[in-house]
Amino acid sequence: MDLFLNDEQTLLVETVDRYFAAQHSPRPARDFANGDDDAMGAFPALGELGLLGILVPEELGGGGRGVFELALVAEVLGYHCAPGPFLEHVLATAAIAWGGSADQQTRWLSALASGAARATFANTGDDRFEHVLHPRGADVLVAPVGDGLALFDPATARATVELVSGFDLTRKVGTVSAPTWAPDPLDDGGALAARVRDAALVLLAADAVGGARRCVDLTAAYVKEREQFGVSIAHFQGVKHQFADMAVEVEPSRYLVWAAARAQDDRSPDSMRLAAIAKAHACDRFVASSRTAVELHGGIGYTWECDLHLYLRRAVFDRAYLGAPSEHRRRAAELAGWTAAEQSA
Amino acid sequence: MGELIADDEHDVFRKEVRAFLEEWWPADDRRAFKRAAIDRGFLGRSVPTRYGGSEQPPDPRKARIIAEEFRRAGAPTDGSIGMSMLVPTLLERGAEWQRERFVGPTIVGDIAWCQCYSEPGAGSDLSSLRTSAVLDGDEWVINGQKIWTTEAHRADYMFALVRTERDVPPKLGISYLLVGMHQPGIEVRPLRQMTGTAEFNEVFLTDARTPADWIVGGRGEGWSVANTTLKHERGGVGDVAGVASMFQSLVKLAQRRTLDGAPAIENPRVRDRLVAIEGFIEAHRWSGSYQFAQSLRGESVAPLAFMNKLSSTNIGKAIAELSLELLGDTALLSPLPDGARPGDERWLMQFMGSLGLSIAGGTSNIQRNIVAERGYGLPRDPYPLADDRAS
Numbered sequence: 001m002d003l004f005l006n007d008e009q010t011l012l013v014e015t016v017d018r019y020f021a022a023q024h025s026p027r028p029a030r031d032f033a034n035g036d037d038d039a040m041g042a043f044p045a046l047g048e049l050g051l052l053g054i055l056v057p058e059e060l061g062g063g064g065r066g067v068f069e070l071a072l073v074a075e076v077l078g079y080h081c082a083p084g085p086f087l088e089h090v091l092a093t094a095a096i097a098w099g100g101s102a103d104q105q106t107r108w109l110s111a112l113a114s115g116a117a118r119a120t121f122a123n124t125g126d127d128r129f130e131h132v133l134h135p136r137g138a139d140v141l142v143a144p145v146g147d148g149l150a151l152f153d154p155a156t157a158r159a160t161v162e163l164v165s166g167f168d169l170t171r172k173v174g175t176v177s178a179p180t181w182a183p184d185p186l187d188d189g190g191a192l193a194a195r196v197r198d199a200a201l202v203l204l205a206a207d208a209v210g211g212a213r214r215c216v217d218l219t220a221a222y223v224k225e226r227e228q229f230g231v232s233i234a235h236f237q238g239v240k241h242q243f244a245d246m247a248v249e250v251e252p253s254r255y256l257v258w259a260a261a262r263a264q265d266d267r268s269p270d271s272m273r274l275a276a277i278a279k280a281h282a283c284d285r286f287v288a289s290s291r292t293a294v295e296l297h298g299g300i301g302y303t304w305e306c307d308l309h310l311y312l313r314r315a316v317f318d319r320a321y322l323g324a325p326s327e328h329r330r331r332a333a334e335l336a337g338w339t340a341a342e343q344s345a
Numbered sequence: 346m347g348e349l350i351a352d353d354e355h356d357v358f359r360k361e362v363r364a365f366l367e368e369w370w371p372a373d374d375r376r377a378f379k380r381a382a383i384d385r386g387f388l389g390r391s392v393p394t395r396y397g398g399s400e401q402p403p404d405p406r407k408a409r410i411i412a413e414e415f416r417r418a419g420a421p422t423d424g425s426i427g428m429s430m431l432v433p434t435l436l437e438r439g440a441e442w443q444r445e446r447f448v449g450p451t452i453v454g455d456i457a458w459c460q461c462y463s464e465p466g467a468g469s470d471l472s473s474l475r476t477s478a479v480l481d482g483d484e485w486v487i488n489g490q491k492i493w494t495t496e497a498h499r500a501d502y503m504f505a506l507v508r509t510e511r512d513v514p515p516k517l518g519i520s521y522l523l524v525g526m527h528q529p530g531i532e533v534r535p536l537r538q539m540t541g542t543a544e545f546n547e548v549f550l551t552d553a554r555t556p557a558d559w560i561v562g563g564r565g566e567g568w569s570v571a572n573t574t575l576k577h578e579r580g581g582v583g584d585v586a587g588v589a590s591m592f593q594s595l596v597k598l599a600q601r602r603t604l605d606g607a608p609a610i611e612n613p614r615v616r617d618r619l620v621a622i623e624g625f626i627e628a629h630r631w632s633g634s635y636q637f638a639q640s641l642r643g644e645s646v647a648p649l650a651f652m653n654k655l656s657s658t659n660i661g662k663a664i665a666e667l668s669l670e671l672l673g674d675t676a677l678l679s680p681l682p683d684g685a686r687p688g689d690e691r692w693l694m695q696f697m698g699s700l701g702l703s704i705a706g707g708t709s710n711i712q713r714n715i716v717a718e719r720g721y722g723l724p725r726d727p728y729p730l731a732d733d734r735a736s
Contacts, residue, residue: 002634002635002637002638002641003631003634003635003638004635004638004639004642216721220721220722220723223723224722224723224724231724232724234717234723234724235723235724235726237710237714237726240713240714240717240718240723240726241710241713241714241717243717243721243723244655244712244713244714244716244717244720245713247648247652247716247717247720247721248652248655248656248659248713248716251632251648251649251652252625252628252629252631252632252649252652252656253624253628254632255628255631255632255634255635256624256627256628256631256632258631258635259627259630259631259634274627277620277623277624277627278624278627280620280621280624281621281624281625281627281628284621284624326617329616329617329620329621330613330616330617330620332620332623333616333617333619333620336620338596338599338600338610338616338619339600339608339610339611340600340601340608340609340610340611341597341600341601
């Protein structure tokens with residue numbers, strides 16, 4: 001089936017885009033970077049716009065939609081370098097929506113959908129979880145236990161939260177230690193963990209594609225405006241071609257991510273593989289295009305005041321978080337089942 | 346699904362196409378096959394029946410199904426130079442008598458065409474072409490040289506861009522002429538590519554002649570007439586089938602080769618590069634899917650539509666580079682041009698062919714210009730400064 005956005009999806013994208021454009025993005029990212037440890041960035045607005053509950057069933061106050069819609073939103077947030085909690089919150093929400101018991105869902109999903117409660121997500125660890133996003137003040141943590149996932153309440157577990165100084169200025173990262181926590185398990189199989197992991201890869205890829213497209217657009221605008229040697233530098237073929245190569249690598253990658261997101265909702269046989277390929281590909285493109293964007297901006301591109309480093313830092317984060325591209329390509333190769341041909345006599 | 350046609354209808358259609366192909370192909374009589382396909386509405390779809398086509402309502406999904414199934418069966422399609430380039434041009438800009446005379450025979454393959462645009466001195470800068478035509482009574486007399494002319498040795502006619510007007514800007518001095526190939530004033534010389542084969546030619550025109558009314562469009566309108574067809578092509582969807590199929594062959598190559606004493610397909614570096622290439626292929630595939638869906642709805646596909654050739658040729662290059670690693674010292678052997686030798690050295694043909702594709706039909710640097718200028722509004726390349734202009 002061919003890819004396209006229906007009217008509802010188009011409206012969703014336009015609504016979110018309009019909101020952040022009105023904020024003169026990435027100004028909110030810059031404000032967040034200058035703010036304190038408890039800054040929430042765009043999170044409250046995302047709650048008000050109904051974006052946190054996209055995966056939550058309608059009867060629990062959510063949008064009753066899928067990973068595709070969530071990825072579309074993630075892409076717009078990536079485009080605008082939207083700061084603060086989102087990714088880990090919606091992933092934890094997904095885990096509960098897909099694998100929570102009736103009680104767990106009743107307790108958490110409405111509040112998570114509205115933003116009244118905030119969740120985060122750990123992908124490694126036992127009682128000490130590293131690289132947790134926005135851990136301070138989270139009401140619930142979804143973490144791996146054995147092959148599955150479980151919930152716990154950091155307050156009840158008397159968890160210690162320590163923020164680290166992160167390279168990405170738009171997300172807070174820290175460690176959560178809770179030696180005495182009692183996990184409240186979600187679905188007991190490994191299937192939920194894999195499904196949430198694949199959704200995470202797709203959402204990261206979507207963030208990366210959005211950010212990469214912004215780098216392309218910012219560069220197009222800059223080179224058309226910046227004058228040297230009597231003309232805008234966009235006239236020079238070196239600039240034009242370097243820009244074109246960046247655009248040609250970035251723009252089609254958007255549709256790979258869309259396809260990977262839709263495959264999650266279709267639960268198609270190749271969805272796991274496509275998620276891995278999308279994460280690897282999109283994150284490589286974001287890092288590369290953020291660097292090219294800086295190059296094409298010249299000296300000003302290298303300054304703190306220029307917005308580009310906000311994207312470059314986010315690109316590095318997206319690439320490193322949940323596994324480097326090479327790791328996901330390795331997984332994709334395994335999933336392909338590629339083996340040596342039998343030697344003929 | 347809103348306004349998109351339901352899938353069931355197209356599943357039924359695909360079965361119909363397959364049933365037709367099972368009945369009619371393979372066939373010794375290609376002309377009879379084509380006539381049958383036209384009668385069924387599978388070929389000549391965009392051509393009115395009065396010119397010999399099947400005049401079907403536009404349906405890109407059906408068109409795509411037909412293309413896929415015919416290609417799968419190895420059956421002839423509407424892919425000839427005449428069908429893909431000349432017929433749409435005549436339908437849009439030709440005189441009625443030209444449509445009546447040329448379109449029908451072209452569809453069934455009675456007439457073969459070649460495209461005479463490029464010249465030794467006019468490649469990327471096509472509008473600087475110098476082949477000229479002057480009116481002598483009721484005939485054009487044409488002198489000049491064309492190059493890279495595919496199928497010239499098999500063509501009955503050419504459609505050519507020639508200079509007919511003086512003292513106007515270069516693009517306004519060009520006319521689009523139809524010329525018979527079989528005449529003393531036209532000499533076709535094969536051009537041998539680096540692969541060893543001669544798939545295209547030089548065409549020398551020495552007082553070649555064609556009737557005065559074998560002009561498509563008016564005098565000096567040739568550039569716009571030629572661009573009419575290019576506009577249709579450019580709006581088309583990038584086809585991933587070629588590179589996807591090449592990738593599958595590359596995987597098979599890796600499955601049967603060894604590297605560092607172990608199966609190449611198990612080598613981590615090879616696996617990483619394969620999946621990295623696959624990322625670009627899937628991006629190309631799904632961007633094509635999106636472009637197709639958008640075109641069905643009459644929505645814009647810029648800037649994506651300008652990126653298809655460059656994306657595709659970049660993938661071809663990456664495949665060629667990895668194939669070289671997989672070949673090892675098999676790359677010391679020469680592939681025969683016709684691929685008769687069954688060894689893996691035949692991959693060296695793709696190594697060369699992928700290079701040719703990045704040059705033909707608009708070089709990669711021209712594509713980069715097109716992406717930047719038409720896709721993102723960067724300014725067009727300036728005309729040469731007066732001091733630098735060649736005398």
